[in-house]
Structure formats: structure tokens, C-alpha cells
Amino acid sequence: MEGVLEDKILLAHGSGGKLAHELVERSFVKPLANPLLAKLDDSAVFDFSGRLAFTTDSYVVSPIFFPGGDIGKLAVCGTVNDLAMSGARPLYLSLSFIIEEGLPQSELNQIVNSIQKAAREARVEIVTGDTKVVHRGSADKLFVNTAGVGIIPEGVDISGDKARPGDRVILSGTIGDHGIAVLSQREGLSFSTRLESDCASLGDLVAEMLNVSPNIHCLRDPTRGGLATSLNELAKQSKVSIRVEEEKIPVREEVMAACEMLGLDPLYVANEGKLVAIVPAEDADKFLTAMRENNYGKGAAIIGEVRAENPGRVVMETCLGASRIVDMLVGDLLPRIC
């Protein structure tokens, strides 16, 4: 069969015909090898018992390759993390591609390879999928959609409305790495940085936290909209205020510098391998210790606490000892003009 596939994806690869079958067999089923996917039935069928977490997300990142990852790794990690933020153990993912005709086959292969690697690391299986190819200009190279299911262990009940006054806020590491790494590659903006995206699956980190105690009140992965937006969501859902200290929030010097250059605030820049946890004050240190032992929680820090007054508000104590509101992100992040 070598040489049958063109080196670029054509509309015919999405037609459902022969080329499409070859593409699925060779580019997806083989590298992502698992018995459920290999059956190629219309649905993946499996047994499980317990409380189920179910999530979906679409990935349209541009460029599709960036320092520290690509759209494939992002798609796996993002969906695994959404499951983990409910305290679930991620099990199975679906994977759908919308491909713009003309995408080099080699790029698709590279992305499927990183999907395979990311899925193996997160111990999830891709069990069902779909491919569509659209006319040039109808998509930007490649869009990916994933859905995922996972099982929530007994006694775990994590939700955004469970923050209580007195709880501590823990952040798992530096913020803004992903957003700045991607921005550094944007056309017309490329600046050189050694910074890499923090894109990572946090399933194990959450499992290790749950080993300390199932009593985690809230978990959130601060992706689009950044830490500021996640904290605001939690404050509003739980009807509490959250007070954080600027100096406790870890930010890499290069992220800080890039943000200054671009007129951005790291609090609003996306992360793909970080979580924010709200936990009872008495357990905070134990959680912190456990998190720091995990590769993806080494930089964890207690950044603030939950309070009762002014529900829905996030307040930051600045490095000057003054206070200011941390609002949600409005609109898209745009560079400054002067």
C-alpha cells in the first residue's frame, strides 16, 4: 500500500470511500492501536460501573505546532484535564478531525503520534473517531474535537460551587506559559523564547491529591481566560470572594517580560497543564506537599484564601500592599498599540 496515500490530505480522504478508509486504517487505527478502536464499529462499546464524568472540547489552536506541544497533545491533555477537574479517572476519549484539504500527511502523522504519546502517558484510550476534510479556507489546517469519559471514585464530590470561607487556594505552578509559547509562534509576532507550553495531563496529579484526602472542594484548570477567569468563575459559583496575593503567584521571568512587551497580564494568559484547587485550610499543607512531589505540581503554592464578604469578587493584594479587583477576561487578548 505504500505510495497510495498522497503526501497531502485531499477532499477524497474525507469522502467515506477507499482513500478515506486507507487514511483511517493507516493514520489512526494503527498508531492509536487498541481493540475497541480497531473494531471500527459505529460506536465503541464497553462496560463500566460507578459515577461517570463526561466532557467535550474543540481545539483550533494556531499554529498547530508550538514549543512544547501541538494541537494533538493539547486535545488529549485538555479533555483528560477536564475529566480530572471533576476528580474523575479518565478512561476513554473520542477523537474527531476536521482537516483543511492540503494539510501535509506528514503533519497529520506527527499530530497523531503525539496524540498516541499523550494518551499513553495519561493512560486513556482513543476508542472512537471521525474524519472530515473541508475545502481550503473552510478550516485553518486542522481542527480537533475530543470527548472523554471517566469514573469518579467513591466519596469524591468536586464542584465549582463548593468553596467555603476559610478555604485555601492552591495553584499547581507558573502561569501563562502556554499562551506565551503559542503567541511567540504567531505569524507577524514571532519572538524568540526558550519558553515551552506547559501542556500536560493532570490526571495523576489529581489522583495523588485525592490520595491525601477526597475532601477537595473545587478544581479548575485555568485554560482560556487564565487564572483570573477561573478564580472569578469559582467565586461566582460558590458565592464567596477569593483574595490572592500577587507575590505568591508564580510567574516565570520570561512570561512576565513577554507580557510587558505585548501589553498582557499573565493572570489572563492561558495555561494547559496547571490547576487551581480550593481545599479546606486544615488540609492545605498536606495537599501542597503531595502536589510538589508530582512532576506537574513541583511549583505548587498557596496563593490565597476564600472569604465570605463581597461574594463573587476576586481581590488581589498587590506587591505594594494595596488591593485591587481581578476581573474576568473581556473579549480576546489583544496587543497594545502604543
Place this chain on the structure above:
Amino acid sequence: MKFVSEFRRSELADGLISQIHRQSKTPARFMEFCGGHTVTIFRYGIRQVLPPTINMVSGPGCPICVTANADLDKALALSQVPDVIIATFGDMLKVPGSRSSLQQVKADGADVRTVYSTMDALKIAEDNPTKSVVFLGIGFETTAPTIAASILQAEEREIRNYYVLSLHKLCPPVLRAILDSGEVKLHGLICPGHVSAIIGSHPWDFIARDYGIPCVVCGFEPLDILQGVDMLVAQIENGESRVEIAYRRGVCPEGNQQALKLMAQVFEPCPAHWRGIGEVPDSGLKLRRRYQHFDAELAFNINPGPTYERVGCVCGDILRGVKTPADCPLFGKVCTPQYPVGPCMVSSEGSCSAYYSYGGGLGG
């Protein structure tokens, strides 16, 4: 080298804050001209840590905010010309003109592209030879030299489908206009850092000399601003008025000669209309005759239609330092960053946006 975190160190800030508290005896009102400074002041809560003797007011230093509706309408009209691509810095997209915004006309099908530099706009022109690219030249002395450079490049490379809508504004003339109006009594001025990196500190000399107002050119980190305030307080308590630089890492008294040369080669001063302030002589930049073929207004026959101002919006008064966002009946009610009415709420460097986003009314 840590150019950012070193200028945010709390122990250094504490020292400066106590010094300001010790020194400041005379009540004084300081204006920070630049929107970038306004953002730093609110983001770090600087007003809260200053003694009650010091009253900070924000100035007109946000290029988007001071762009008149009539000028925004020209940009919107240009976007409707067939085969015209509008290239603009991103902050402009959301700003409402009389009837629409670039964001809205883009959604309706106009070709509006966000660029990060003028050279990107030039590249779009090269890549689309059958179309015309109009770059929206909105900004102060900071952006004008790069736009001048793009025009010289276009000339040299014979790119004939590149145009500029020059709405540039110059800072020193508008400060003179504000001071001459006598509406706001100022005792000190925090001069813009980036603008001064281009023009130097000498263009502010007239303020210290003719109006007796101390001036300090500041950077954009919290320590820069605190140092600037400290230097202003020192001048006031010593009865002096001079222009000082608290931003030596970015500004020298003579400015950036190369950038100034580029600017002077391509542009010449002209009257400009400032929102809330009106027409100020010699406060704008237009293309010199030699480069007029790059002038979008001359190249395209546009009719922007009548101009409307929004009822109740006091952006104009806020830009002059006469009112604060809290004085505006629309602020935080019908005018928010999600649904901005006036430009000071749209631009990330606008006073209303900074005041709203960082909770200017938060108190202690």
C-alpha cells in the same frame, strides 16, 4: 537581567512609599499623562498607598481614546471601499465610531486584519497586489516613526497599493492646550515614558519653565511610578520646577534621533481634533507633499456621513482630567468593558477601563 521583577520588589516599594509619606507636606495634584501609567497605577493600587496630600488625575494619553468619532468614521468608511483591506493594531477593533465599529464591519464582511507591526501591513499589500491596504495610523510619537519607516520602505520597494490614514497625535501640544484651558490645576506631571523614548525629555521643558510645573518622565513599572512621584514631591517641597527623568533605562534628554529624523522626513505637523479637547494646532501629523500618494484620505473618495456623539458619555471630560470615571452616569451601569459606550472603556489603556477592571472604587 530581570527588567520586570526588579521593578516590582515590594521591599524597595515600601522604602519609596515611606519616603513619599515623610516628604509630602503640600497638597498637590499630579497628572499621569499616559494611559500606560494609568493602568500601572490601578493595577498595583498606587493611589491607595500615596499620602492624602497627593491627588492623582489621569490625562489624555490613550491614542484610541482621544481619536475623534469623525476620524473613526473615516476608517469605517474606508473599510467599505471595494477591494480595500484595513490593517490595524488590535485595540482599534472594538472602538465604536458614530454608527459601527471595525469589529462589526468585519463580521459583516469587510476585510479588516489585525497586525502587530506596520511591516506586517506592508507584507499584506505585497501579497495582495490587486487590493489596496490601508493602515490605520493611530498613535502618538511612539508609533509614528514605524509608520514613517513603512512608507519609506513602500516607496523604495515600489509597493503602490499601500496607504496610511494618518491620525497621529503629538503629546506636548495637547498638554499646552490643557494647561492653557486652566480647567485643571496641576502641581506635577508624570510625563509619558515611551513617547519620551522617542522625543526625549526636552520637549517637556516648557511646562516646567512657562507653567512652573515639575515634570518627571517615568517608566511603567510600579517602582518607576513611585520614584516619579517621589521626585515630584521633592521638587514641590523644594520649590523647584524642572524636568527630570526617572526612566533612564529608556529615555535620554535628546530622544531617539534616528526615529525623529524618519518622522520629520515623512510627516509634518498639522492641526488635529482630540476627543473632548477639540482642535489643537500642530498636534497632528500629516504626510508631507512628497509622500501624499500614500495618503488614504486623498486616494479614496469616502463619505463618512454625519458624526454622532453618545449622549451622557463624559469621556471628553475624563480625558481632560476634569472628571473621573466615577462622575459618569453611564460608568459601570450601561458602560462596561463588555458593552463599552465610550472609548475610555474600550481601550485597555483607557481610564474607565482601568478604573473598572481594577476596581478604582474598591477603597482600601
